[in-house]
Amino acid sequence: MNKGERTKKYIIEQSSTLFNTIGYKSTSIGEIMKATGLKKGGIFYHFDSKDEIAEASFSYSLMTLKEKYLQAINSKETAKEQLYAFTKIFMNLSSDDILVGGCPLMNAAIEADDSNILIEDSVKEGFAALIEIIKSIIEFGKTQNEIDKQVNSEEVAVLILSSLEGALALSRLNKDKKYLDLVIKQIKAMLF
């Protein structure tokens, strides 16, 4: 990887944190300059526009997020452990070094409500992927006789994701993990 590629990657890493913490509108080129130590010329040499930086940053966040989920679930032998690993990531989304600023998907979904139609599809895909992961955990649990075969995997997956996202927002707002704790506790009680 030559200098140019390294710098471009570095800009994306730094920017993704900015976009996720203070949002698209508030992340100015000036902020990115400060965070990277580069000047305007250096940044616009690698990207044609702020939107292009935002897109690259969001993709990077998504990739990181997905990796984290899959890696956490892998090597777990029971559905219960998998679900625990999954929820643990949600718990850490507030303090995670890389993904600081909460769930990138939810943030993008709320802010890019009308504008940024560019990333709207990516956000949809991201959520769909998360639901799919939860669904696969539930279905795995059924084959292991951990989870009642009557539960509707898709529907329950939607409930789990929705409640986790809502609780994450509440916990971040109140700077109190109890909301996430409460929701996770009840989800477990519901499934196992």
Next chain:
Amino acid sequence: MNKGERTKKYIIEQSSTLFNTIGYKSTSIGEIMKATGLKKGGIFYHFDSKDEIAEASFSYSLMTLKEKYLQAINSKETAKEQLYAFTKIFMNLSSDDILVGGCPLMNAAIEADDSNILIEDSVKEGFAALIEIIKSIIEFGKTQNEIDKQVNSEEVAVLILSSLEGALALSRLNKDKKYLDLVIKQIKAMLF
């Protein structure tokens, strides 16, 4: 109510929709001028800063929201009907004429993450009030023998609000009410 008061109220009404749909940062004075038909001088005669408009608009949204909830619940005789009325408001938050743009609380919670510390307390209070309303519905249901007396009102209220907020975001993003429908269905099944 004299002209000045009418105009100020009108600015707040129009602005609250703007803030809730496109967010604080994206709602410029220019946008407010367009929405109200007033010029800069007319707007800043009634407010000292954009933040002051934002605060007034948010308070107005909160008040409207709370009114809607309480009014919907009143005159309902069973907890089941009350909960149904409550969830129905959530369903309509996407299409409501006044509160267009989703849940004002969630929008504010996500966007005013670091900045706008001004309204942070109001957002917290707003969420606490919603949880309290749900809690009271559940407790009413217990006295009516509709709901199992063993359920923890507070905890379940948090789960319900979290999942509704999450599902609302999903439904708005995908322009598909099914997420809210699914979650509401499961909440009902859980309680009744």
Next chain:
DNA sequence: AATATAAGAGACCGAACGGTCTTTTTTAAG
């Protein structure tokens, strides 16, 4: 109808925005 005051218009301001362009410096291949 007169008039004091409330309400609003709109030109103006400095700062910050995203983005361009020329110049300088750094990198890396021969």
Next chain:
DNA sequence: CTTAAAAAAGACCGTTCGGTCTCTTATATT
């Protein structure tokens, strides 16, 4: 070591931002 190309600097541009200030118009009280 030389040199062409890649990378970065930073002055500059037009636009939009939130906000001010003066001047005009509308309101409401006597």
